[in-house]
Amino acid sequence: MSTAIFRFYEELNDLLPRDRQKKDFEVTFQGKRSIKDMIESLGVPHTEVDLILVNGESVDFRYLLCPGDRVSVYPVFERLDIAEVTRLRNLPLRRTRFIADNNLGQVVKLMRALGFDVEFNPDLHPGRIVEISKREKRIILTMSRKLLKRKEVTHGILIRPGEAEKEVRRILESLHIKSRVKPFSRCLVCNNSLEPVSKADILDRIPPKVRARCHAFSICRPCHRIYWEGTHVEAMKKRIQEVLAEA
Numbered sequence: 371m372s373t374a375i376f377r378f379y380e381e382l383n384d385l386l387p388r389d390r391q392k393k394d395f396e397v398t399f400q401g402k403r404s405i406k407d408m409i410e411s412l413g414v415p416h417t418e419v420d421l422i423l424v425n426g427e428s429v430d431f432r433y434l435l436c437p438g439d440r441v442s443v444y445p446v447f448e449r450l451d452i453a454e455v456t457r458l459r460n461l462p463l464r465r466t467r468f469i470a471d472n473n474l475g476q477v478v479k480l481m482r483a484l485g486f487d488v489e490f491n492p493d494l495h496p497g498r499i500v501e502i503s504k505r506e507k508r509i510i511l512t513m514s515r516k517l518l519k520r521k522e523v524t525h526g527i528l529i530r531p532g533e534a535e536k537e538v539r540r541i542l543e544s545l546h547i548k549s550r551v552k553p554f555s556r557c558l559v560c561n562n563s564l565e566p567v568s569k570a571d572i573l574d575r576i577p578p579k580v581r582a583r584c585h586a587f588s589i590c591r592p593c594h595r596i597y598w599e600g601t602h603v604e605a606m607k608k609r610i611q612e613v614l615a616e617a
Contacts, residue, residue, distance in 0.1 A: 371398045372437035378414065379444045381544075384530065385414045385515075399435060406431035409443060415518030417510075417526035420446040446544055466550050469503050471496075471512035476534035478511075480613070482561060483606050484538070485552030489561060496520075511541070539613050553610055554597065557590035564588040564597060572596055 375394050383391040390412075399408060405424070406416050421444040422429050435441075470478045472492040481488045489508060496517050503510050503523065510526035512518060518526045527544065529537050542548045556563055567589040573581065575596060584598040597603075 371400050372435075373398050374408075374435055374437070374439040374441055376408075376412065376441045376443065378412075379442065381540075382414055382418060382443060382445050385418065385528070386412065394440075403435050404431065405429060405433040405435055405441065408435055408441075410519045413515065414443070415515050415523075415526065415528055417518045417523055418445060418528055419443055466545075466547055467506065467508045468511050469499055469506075469508040471499060471510070471514060471517065473513060474511055474529060477529060477537055479558055480534050480538045480609060481541070482556045482558050483553060483610060484613070485550075485555040486547075487556070487561060509545075535609060535613050542613070548614065551610075551614065553607075554588070554603070557593060557595060557597075559595060560590060560593040562590050562592045564590055567596070 373396050376397050377394045378386060378390075389395075397408065397412070405422055409419060409422075410416060416431060422431075422433070423442040423444075424433060424435075424439050426440075467487045467489075468481065469489040470481075472494075474490070475492075478488050478490045488511070489502060489506070494502075496514070499510060499512075499517070500520055500522050502508060503525070508525075510518065510523060511529055512526065513529045513531070515528060517523070518528055527541060530540075542551075554564070565588060567587050569576070569581075569585060569587060572587060572589065576584075576587075576598075580598060580600070584600070586599065588597045589595070590597075
């Protein structure tokens with residue numbers, strides 16, 4: 371058996387047992403093990419990693435671990451220039467198209483309210499999610515580490531349990547996409563873009579009380595839903611303000 375020293379940085383520590391967080395720790399291994407396999411065996415999906423230093427030198431996921439190696443593992447960098455070292459994916463993790471795994475309905479709704487394109491079908495199995503992600507170049511949002519450890523997955527974000535607002539804020543911060551927010555530009559139900567529609571064109575579809583007090587309307591052409599500034603919009607505005615105030 372051989373040993374190597376690992377250390378993980380920043381939010382990657384959230385994925386480790388408490389006794390391995392924010393410090394060096396020793397790992398044993400046998401035979402030829404790629405750095406990618408070793409990192410994932412420690413509980414960190416490769417999609418969460420953007421820089422690996424071994425003995426101070428940048429390496430890619432194919433690097434074979436050697437006895438005595440000192441390994442430093444860093445999360446995705448968006449505000450630090452690491453152009454001179456080896457980034458671990460050819461495409462940047464900054465595309466604003468997503469696909470969400472099941473159990474993320476509240477995250478999806480809030481992301482769509484912010485104007486982001488988020489494909490979501492709770493009935494999709496993991497293989498289908500990966501297939502759509504690759505074909506349409508969508509970032510996978512999931513709570514499943516197992517899904518993100520698939521070798522076909524190149525772009526993904528592990529969603530932690532907790533409040534949707536907190537997780538959406540973390541997505542905005544990690545991808546540095548706050549400037550791309552366009553609130554209420556997308557249908558919350560079917561994900562298509564909304565477009566303005568005149569009150570006269572939809573008058574017969576508007577409740578009488580709404581006709582009297584609202585004058586600006588949007589429509590989702592594919593699913594025919596109509597949106598206006600009601601109490602539900604005010605509640606969503608508050609949630610959006612809370613997310614953006616902290617992001």
